[in-house]
Amino acid sequence: MATEVLMPALSPTMEEGTLAKWLVKEGDEVASGDILAEIETDKATMEFEAVDEGIIGKILIDEGTEGVKVNTPIAVMVEDGESVDDIAAPAANEDDAKDSAPKETDRPDGDKAPAQPTRQSAPPETDIPEGTDMRSTTVREALRDAMAEEMRADDTVFLMGEEVAEYQGAYKVSQGLLDEFGARRVIDTPITEHGFTGLAAGAAMGGLRPIVEFMTFNFAMQAMDQIINTVAKTRYMSGGQMSCPIVFRGPNGAAARVAAQHSQDYAAWYAHVPGLHVVMPYSASDAKGLLKTAIRGDNPVIFLENELLYGQSFDVPEMDDYTVPFGKARIWREGEDVTIVSFGIGMKYALEAADALAEDGITAEVIDLRTLRPLDYDTVLNSVKKTNRCITVEEGWPVASIGNHLSATIMERAFDYLDAPVINLTGKDVPLPYAANLEKLALVTTKEVIEAARAVTYR
Amino acid sequence: MAARKSADKKPSKSNTSKEELLDHYREMLLIRRFEEKAGQLYGMGLIGGFCHLYIGQEAVVVGLEAAAEEGDKRITSYRDHGHMLASGMDPKGVMAELTGREDGYSKGKGGSMHMFSTEKHFYGGHGIVGAQVPIGTGLAFADKYKDNGRVTFTYFGDGAANQGQVYESFNMASLWQLPVIYVVENNQYAMGTSMQRSSSTPDIYKRGEAFAIPGEAVDGMDVLAVKEAGLRATEHCRAGDGPYILEMKTYRYRGHSMSDPAKYRTREEVQKVREERDAIEHVRELLLQGKHASEDELKAIDKDIKNVVNDAAEFAKNSPEPAVEELWTDIYA
Numbered sequence: 085m086a087t088e089v090l091m092p093a094l095s096p097t098m099e100e101g102t103l104a105k106w107l108v109k110e111g112d113e114v115a116s117g118d119i120l121a122e123i124e125t126d127k128a129t130m131e132f133e134a135v136d137e138g139i140i141g142k143i144l145i146d147e148g149t150e151g152v153k154v155n156t157p158i159a160v161m162v163e164d165g166e167s168v169d170d171i172a173a174p175a176a177n178e179d180d181a182k183d184s185a186p187k188e189t190d191r192p193d194g195d196k197a198p199a200q201p202t203r204q205s206a207p208p209e210t211d212i213p214e215g216t217d218m219r220s221t222t223v224r225e226a227l228r229d230a231m232a233e234e235m236r237a238d239d240t241v242f243l244m245g246e247e248v249a250e251y252q253g254a255y256k257v258s259q260g261l262l263d264e265f266g267a268r269r270v271i272d273t274p275i276t277e278h279g280f281t282g283l284a285a286g287a288a289m290g291g292l293r294p295i296v297e298f299m300t301f302n303f304a305m306q307a308m309d310q311i312i313n314t315v316a317k318t319r320y321m322s323g324g325q326m327s328c329p330i331v332f333r334g335p336n337g338a339a340a341r342v343a344a345q346h347s348q349d350y351a352a353w354y355a356h357v358p359g360l361h362v363v364m365p366y367s368a369s370d371a372k373g374l375l376k377t378a379i380r381g382d383n384p385v386i387f388l389e390n391e392l393l394y395g396q397s398f399d400v401p402e403m404d405d406y407t408v409p410f411g412k413a414r415i416w417r418e419g420e421d422v423t424i425v426s427f428g429i430g431m432k433y434a435l436e437a438a439d440a441l442a443e444d445g446i447t448a449e450v451i452d453l454r455t456l457r458p459l460d461y462d463t464v465l466n467s468v469k470k471t472n473r474c475i476t477v478e479e480g481w482p483v484a485s486i487g488n489h490l491s492a493t494i495m496e497r498a499f500d501y502l503d504a505p506v507i508n509l510t511g512k513d514v515p516l517p518y519a520a521n522l523e524k525l526a527l528v529t530t531k532e533v534i535e536a537a538r539a540v541t542y543r
Numbered sequence: 544m545a546a547r548k549s550a551d552k553k554p555s556k557s558n559t560s561k562e563e564l565l566d567h568y569r570e571m572l573l574i575r576r577f578e579e580k581a582g583q584l585y586g587m588g589l590i591g592g593f594c595h596l597y598i599g600q601e602a603v604v605v606g607l608e609a610a611a612e613e614g615d616k617r618i619t620s621y622r623d624h625g626h627m628l629a630s631g632m633d634p635k636g637v638m639a640e641l642t643g644r645e646d647g648y649s650k651g652k653g654g655s656m657h658m659f660s661t662e663k664h665f666y667g668g669h670g671i672v673g674a675q676v677p678i679g680t681g682l683a684f685a686d687k688y689k690d691n692g693r694v695t696f697t698y699f700g701d702g703a704a705n706q707g708q709v710y711e712s713f714n715m716a717s718l719w720q721l722p723v724i725y726v727v728e729n730n731q732y733a734m735g736t737s738m739q740r741s742s743s744t745p746d747i748y749k750r751g752e753a754f755a756i757p758g759e760a761v762d763g764m765d766v767l768a769v770k771e772a773g774l775r776a777t778e779h780c781r782a783g784d785g786p787y788i789l790e791m792k793t794y795r796y797r798g799h800s801m802s803d804p805a806k807y808r809t810r811e812e813v814q815k816v817r818e819e820r821d822a823i824e825h826v827r828e829l830l831l832q833g834k835h836a837s838e839d840e841l842k843a844i845d846k847d848i849k850n851v852v853n854d855a856a857e858f859a860k861n862s863p864e865p866a867v868e869e870l871w872t873d874i875y876a
């Protein structure tokens with residue numbers, strides 16, 4: 085019986101890929117475990133193995149084809165004795181996977197595949213000289229470039245973490261750094277977060293500037309004591325004699341169906357702590373400029389990235405030394421009717437909502453906080469004084485959220501300007517479930533932002 | 544107390560019955576075929592997120608389950624499908640959890656890395672590397688407290704063996720003589736990091752020495768050797784002599800999770816283990832050589848298992864997604 089070989093999903097976020105190379109040809113006999121093809125995913129080139137034994141009857145997708153959607157038939161396998169000519173049109177797929185699989189649109193990342201770079205540009209920063217060339221860059225590359233530039237400039241800067249060197253980063257952010265800077269400065273650690281975080285604290289006290297990559301921030305929980313009790317407080321406890329200028333960076337927040345222990349937004353947790361700076365960029369240019377500022381600064385920084393944003397492209401200025409200051413929000417689009425404040429991946433929902441609202445004649449002013457500590461209250465308050473309405477968007481849990489803090493501040497400092505209560509949109513007050521339908525419900529969505537904007541504008 | 548290395552000794556095969564060998568064969572094959580199917584379903588988008596396959600390591604859980612008694616407990620990491628099947632959990636319920644459906648062991652809310660079964664004394668399914676080690680120690684604490692003669696199999700990887708909480712656990716377990724068996728599944732890699740690149744000393748089974756915990760290295764590709772070591776360890780624990788360490792020398796054939804470009808080891812290295820040390824092939828040979836089973840009988844077993852796995856996959860595809868109300872349940876008592 086002929087069976088179709090389907091384009092596999094080889095990573096949690098993959099929706100399509102490039103069929104880079106066939107390692108078998110029509111007529112080849114294959115056993116389970118043999119490599120059929122090399123497939124490029126959003127993160128890496130992977131070998132695709134045969135699950136069953138059989139003979140390659142027909143290759144349906146040529147090598148080099150880009151953008152092959154997951155589940156597209158790429159070849160047909162036949163059993164011994166079966167003729168390739170017997171194969172009916174490949175539509176004869178006896179697998180009902182497509183029917184029962186959760187629909188593509190059910191994915192938490194909505195209809196936009198995270199792997200598909202979308203080009204987005206923000207209004208230019210005031211401090212970018214006019215005429216500066218812009219280059220479309222992924223967030224992933226921007227982060228790597230920031231580290232590389234700062235490591236070139238300062239020998240005391242080094243990178244450590246799990247799989248950062250030889251593996252090139254679990255999410256490929258440190259790609260190429262080992263080659264350029266060598267094993268003295270790009271260091272693979274054992275899986276021992278509490279240990280290497282404490283070690284980084286000591287190294288920083290000893291005069292170095294560590295960049296510590298957490299494979300994801302979920303694992304930084306293992307190191308929480310050193311981060312809070314040592315790193316954040318050393319300057320204060322030593323009366324200013326010493327400090328721990330460390331940048332802790334890595335992906336934060338939900339990815340795609342990696343379930344409760346691997347999907348948490350720590351923005352509000354760290355923003356609670358005096359002594360830490362907390363950064364959560366959305367665009368590639370901010371990722372680059374803010375990371376450079378973080379590495380150079382004399383304070384410990386929690387730098388919260390997002391896996392779903394790594395592959396997204398944005399314009400980044402081509403400048404020798406592009407930095408973005410802390411404590412300065414960016415207004416992504418100006419508007420009159422409602423202020424939408426967000427940061428990190430929340431910006432995706434905020435901007436999508438603003439687009440949809442504009443079609444209905446509601447203009448939203450969208451503010452990206454970029455840093456949560458220090459926090460640019462003035463930009464938010466000035467906007468609220470203009471629009472008289474505010475909603476906040478974040479992925480974290482609702483209790484003691486960043487939105488709660490902003491609401492309180494707006495109430496204290498702009499109470500008389502408000503025409504509607506501030507609405508805080510957050511993730512739901514539950515651990516993140518694995519099931520596709522529940523995960524989608526647990527996360528904040530563009531639709532919720534649109535509804536909230538209508539509610540506060542009474543439209 | 545002495546660390547010893549039993550991997551060098553040939554396990555006695557003479558007293559292994561035909562039934563026992565066939566059982567091992569069936570159980571290991573079930574895990575392998577189940578995992579292959581899970582890999583397939585992942586490729587089709589029916590399973591999402593992280594999915595860590597146990598292919599290659601089957602002899603470890605199957606051998607140790609053969610040494611376990613009713614009521615003994617087990618706990619492991621995210622690479623947990625094999626442990627669940629070997630402990631007697633229903634392949635249908637496990638597969639339905641993998642597809643995130645209502646009939647899964649956690650009603651679809653846990654996924655591949657987070658499944659549990661009170662009935663089978665399976666305590667998960669943990670995603671944070673090393674975190675299950677003190678938890679397993681605590682399960683043993685409860686058993687000792689209740690004085691019920693039970694032991695806990697606490698599984699963790701060679702990578703996890705570098706987490707500090709492992710040694711905090713060792714100390715408490717030895718101090719309080721807790722009936723816990725620490726099973727290190729040394730498959731030689733933690734994601735892309737080989738043992739040599741992460742560990743200052745090569746022998747994890749000796750790491751209990753500082754805490755006076757006996758340990759041994761075991762050929763984790765030989766289900767009979769695993770079972771015998773398991774019996775020594777359970778005997779030690781049940782006698783009230785405290786914890787025991789078993790370092791299982793094993794190997795994972797597939798990538799760490801589904802998205803593993805596998806540049807850290809050669810294709811030949813994997814192929815060599817598959818050809819020379821495969822646990823299932825080993826038992827298959829014993830069965831054939833000992834004339835315990837014919838090729839045809841083994842083929843029939845293969846077919847049965849394929850059916851079990853296909854049924855599980857069908858069940859898992861057809862089970863409905865959890866009701867939306869489930870989002871809000873099971874958070875508080």
Ligand SMILES: Cc1ncc(C[n+]2csc(CCOP(=O)(O)OP(=O)(O)O)c2C)c(N)n1
Nearest residue numbers: 303622670671672700701702703732733734
């Ligand atoms: C505390 C923590 N750090 C990092 C990770 C990411 N991670 C998941 S599995 C893994 C490798 C673990 O290797 P090992 O303990 O040898 O187990 P194996 O996967 O080989 O079974 C890593 C680094 C994690 N889940 N938890």
Ligand SMILES: [Mg+2]
Nearest residue numbers: 700701732733
């Ligand atoms: Mg390992």
